[in-house]
Amino acid sequence: xxxxxxxxxxxxxxxxxxxxxxxxxxxxxxxxxxxxxxxxxxxxxxxxxxxxxxxxxxxxxxxxxxxxxxxxxxxxxxxxxxxxxxxxxxxxxxxxxxxxxxxxxxxxxxxxxxxxxxxxxxxxxxxxxxxxxxxxxxxxxxxxxxxxxxxxxxxxxxxxxxxxxxxxxxxxxxxxxxxxxxxxxxxxxxxxxxxxxxxxxxxxxxxxxxxxxxxxxxxxxxxxxxxxxxxxxxxxxxxxxxxxxxxxxxxxxxxxxxxxxxxxxxxxxxxxxxxxxxxxxxxxxxxxxxxxxxxxxxxxxxxxxxxxxxxxxxxxxxxxxxxx
Amino acid sequence: xxxxxxxxxxxxxxxxxxxxxxxxxxxxxxxxxxxxxxxxxxxxxxxxxxxxxxxxxxxxxxxxxxxxxxxxxxxxxxxxxxxxxxxxxxxxxxxxxxxxxxxxxxxxxxxxxxxxxxxxxxxxxxxxxxxxxxxxxxxxxxxxxxxxxxxxxxxxxxxxxxxxxxxxxxxxxxxxxxxxxxxxxxxxxxxxxxxxxxxxxxxxxxxxxxxxxxxxxxxxxxxxxxxxxxxxxxxxxxxxxxxxxxxxxxxxxxxxxxxxxxxxxxxxxxxxxxxxxxxxxxxxxxxxxxxxxxxxxxxxxxxxxxxxxxxxxxxxx
Numbered sequence: 001x002x003x004x005x006x007x008x009x010x011x012x013x014x015x016x017x018x019x020x021x022x023x024x025x026x027x028x029x030x031x032x033x034x035x036x037x038x039x040x041x042x043x044x045x046x047x048x049x050x051x052x053x054x055x056x057x058x059x060x061x062x063x064x065x066x067x068x069x070x071x072x073x074x075x076x077x078x079x080x081x082x083x084x085x086x087x088x089x090x091x092x093x094x095x096x097x098x099x100x101x102x103x104x105x106x107x108x109x110x111x112x113x114x115x116x117x118x119x120x121x122x123x124x125x126x127x128x129x130x131x132x133x134x135x136x137x138x139x140x141x142x143x144x145x146x147x148x149x150x151x152x153x154x155x156x157x158x159x160x161x162x163x164x165x166x167x168x169x170x171x172x173x174x175x176x177x178x179x180x181x182x183x184x185x186x187x188x189x190x191x192x193x194x195x196x197x198x199x200x201x202x203x204x205x206x207x208x209x210x211x212x213x214x215x216x217x218x219x220x221x222x223x224x225x226x227x228x229x230x231x232x233x234x235x236x237x238x239x240x241x242x243x244x245x246x247x248x249x250x251x252x253x254x255x256x257x258x259x260x261x262x263x264x265x266x267x268x269x270x271x272x273x274x275x276x277x278x279x280x281x282x283x284x285x286x287x288x289x290x291x292x293x294x295x296x297x298x299x300x301x302x303x304x305x306x307x308x309x310x311x312x313x314x315x316x317x318x319x320x321x322x323x324x
Numbered sequence: 325x326x327x328x329x330x331x332x333x334x335x336x337x338x339x340x341x342x343x344x345x346x347x348x349x350x351x352x353x354x355x356x357x358x359x360x361x362x363x364x365x366x367x368x369x370x371x372x373x374x375x376x377x378x379x380x381x382x383x384x385x386x387x388x389x390x391x392x393x394x395x396x397x398x399x400x401x402x403x404x405x406x407x408x409x410x411x412x413x414x415x416x417x418x419x420x421x422x423x424x425x426x427x428x429x430x431x432x433x434x435x436x437x438x439x440x441x442x443x444x445x446x447x448x449x450x451x452x453x454x455x456x457x458x459x460x461x462x463x464x465x466x467x468x469x470x471x472x473x474x475x476x477x478x479x480x481x482x483x484x485x486x487x488x489x490x491x492x493x494x495x496x497x498x499x500x501x502x503x504x505x506x507x508x509x510x511x512x513x514x515x516x517x518x519x520x521x522x523x524x525x526x527x528x529x530x531x532x533x534x535x536x537x538x539x540x541x542x543x544x545x546x547x548x549x550x551x552x553x554x555x556x557x558x559x560x561x562x563x564x565x566x567x568x569x570x571x572x573x574x575x576x577x578x579x580x581x582x583x584x585x586x587x588x589x590x591x592x593x594x595x596x597x598x599x600x601x602x603x604x605x606x607x608x609x610x611x612x613x614x615x616x617x618x619x620x621x622x623x624x625x626x627x628x629x630x631x632x633x634x635x636x637x638x639x640x641x
Binding site for chain 2: 036041045047132151160271
């Protein structure tokens with residue numbers, strides 16, 4: 001049955017498999033070892049990630065909500081019309097809700113990422129360059145929130161900014177306004193106060209991560225060049241601007257990319273603080289209200305493709321370090 | 325990148341130019357300002373950040389021992405009621421909403437009440453860590469020790485959390501609808517936390533001369549599997565241990581995935597936290613969250629004893 005064209009790769013596959021099972025050369029043996037070492041991870045990745053993700057993509061095109069049957073692109077059609085309807089001037093008459101949540105995710109993620117990376121650079125700089133007392137303790141304290149889930153970060157914001165929160169009490173005393181006017185959490189969704197509260201909630205999770213990504217690049221800075229610049233009369237700011245910053249620029253780009261990813265994936269904080277509808281929050285609404293699994297899957301597929309493409313393309317294009 | 329002004333040479337202030345131009349000797353107003361107060365501003369920023377991050381943690385912990393919070397600050401110290409209710413140890417009305425009641429386990433003469441949700445969650449996380457050990461240690465060794473086709477891609481997939489928890493949760497809904505929640509959660513935990521294990525183990529492997537260790541053992545007659553299991557792995561036990569501790573803690577608190585996937589059966593710890601935060605009085609929620617703080621503090625202390633500096637492994641979740 002097999003023609004010559006088919007038999008060539010098949011034959012190569014067969015000899016490859018044979019050399020894995022019964023290796024003859026040392027090179028074959030080491031290839032068999034690599035295969036054996038990678039196998040458990042690939043099994044987990046297949047059944048834990050690839051199969052579920054493929055099912056999710058298939059589900060987004062299913063005609064039925066309760067089983068995978070039929071093929072329809074209705075969910076994507078609704079999704080993309082909604083995205084287009086949110087674009088001003090496009091002139092499409094549809095409910096722009098999905099366009100809005102995507103826009104919210106992007107601008108809010110970008111704003112919080114920028115703020116956390118700027119603060120992260122300052123903190124990493126201070127920790128690395130200054131002789132601060134109890135530096136080890138400071139590092140431990142700043143890294144502590146990395147272990148806290150988003151819902152706990154939200155609770156921490158309630159402790160600071162809730163209607164009986166610590167800072168709210170202080171502000172109430174100083175401004176004379178009631179706690180309802182100055183509290184940043186517990187406000188109606190979408191108000192400026194509520195979004196500011198959520199902003200701090202995002203920072204709570206992202207500043208420690210950004211700081212630790214940047215500490216890695218600070219550890220590799222050439223301190224000789226900095227000292228030379230200082231001894232030639234450069235001010236600390238000039239030294240930072242012209243000597244340190246060019247060296248840590250790849251680290252900053254990497255931190256921006258990875259922190260932005262984190263920002264897009266935050267869910268628990270939004271679920272508790274409910275200030276702004278972002279994509280992750282929309283998932284829980286799709287599933288808890290009406291169990292619209294096709295729509296949730298379609299949105300998840302678009303979201304997943306975007307994060308993967310964004311991460312890999314930007315890390316490749318900027319040649320930033322992948323791991324922190 | 326050079327500006328026309330820098331070529332002409334008649335603009336005195338090249339300080340505001342692009343990165344390529346030579347900075348002026350005169351530091352400018354901003355430079356003088358930063359020289360004067362820069363260090364103090366950054367030190368203050370670090371302090372403010374630490375207070376912002378840690379202040380509410382301390383306050384929550386302290387408030388969990390308070391009797392009531394009606395005024396500006398909580399009052400009525402010291403009571404253990406909140407803790408008892410959060411742990412499900414007291415037989416009040418609210419206790420049934422606590423950690424799902426408690427089972428007593430007999431341990432040599434004494435019976436210890438064990439909160440069910442807490443112990444189940446710890447067991448689930450432990451299951452995830454067990455899978456992670458089987459999966460993470462070999463892959464970390466493969467990508468550190470060998471050069472092969474696709475190595476860098478495999479490395480990237482192993483150390484980068486590619487799938488966000490909430491996406492994986494949605495993907496699990498239709499794929500494994502008949503799995504018991506516990507099994508689905510365990511698989512998900514292991515996949516989501518695998519990067520932390522791989523990174524920790526890899527950093528151990530990178531500090532060893534793997535090729536030499538392996539070749540010495542082989543030349544002394546050990547087979548390759550024996551070399552891997554009895555020479556390479558024990559040498560990396562520090563990284564394996566700290567990776568396991570980090571994975572376990574993060575898995576116990578994984579919320580996004582658990583919230584979507586959980587359907588029935590005993591609740592994972594993170595959902596118990598969520599229920600406390602959204603439904604319960606502040607002080608009891610404070611006690612519930614403090615349970616997790618205690619776990620993290622113990623874990624951080626353990627990590628320090630293995631030589632790691634806290635939860636600094638990996639940057640993203």
